[in-house]
Amino acid sequence: QVQLVESGGGSVQAGGSLRLSCAASGATYSSTYMAWFRQAPGKEREGVAVIYTRGGHTNYVDSVKGRFTISRDVAKNTLYLQMNSLKPEDTAMYYCAAGDSYYCYILQATYFGYWGQGTQVTVSS
Numbered sequence: 185q186v187q188l189v190e191s192g193g194g195s196v197q198a199g200g201s202l203r204l205s206c207a208a209s210g211a212t213y214s215s216t217y218m219a220w221f222r223q224a225p226g227k228e229r230e231g232v233a234v235i236y237t238r239g240g241h242t243n244y245v246d247s248v249k250g251r252f253t254i255s256r257d258v259a260k261n262t263l264y265l266q267m268n269s270l271k272p273e274d275t276a277m278y279y280c281a282a283g284d285s286y287y288c289y290i291l292q293a294t295y296f297g298y299w300g301q302g303t304q305v306t307v308s309s
Contacts, residue, residue, distance in 0.1 A: 186210040186298055188280045193303030200270050206263040206280030206300060217288035220254060220265045222276035231291025233265060243289055270307045277302040
């Protein structure tokens with residue numbers, strides 16, 4: 185059974201840190217790309233970070249570069265998103281996703297075939 189389960193969200197003050205986890209099972213963990221997306225109320229889903237599982241290359245949306253780090257632990261079948269220097273504009277539901285198309289590397293959401301249920305991140309000023 186294919187499954188992605190996120191955890192680690194919560195409420196934090198601006199400048200703080202959180203680490204999100206995504207436990208993967210089934211075919212998802214052999215996916216070529218794994219990523220984090222976010223969606224704030226009233227806004228479109230936005231790609232945050234992606235990792236190419238075959239080589240470890242990563243790509244980030246400009247607004248999180250230098251603050252967020254995507255990584256994976258193969259032994260634990262887990263994807264992570266370390267978020268530092270959080271800002272109120274980072275407030276959103278964060279989703280884990282997996283896919284195989286090249287367009288996943290440029291964070292095109294429609295090319296990701298597997299999604300988790302999301303974990304809420306709230307950053308207060």
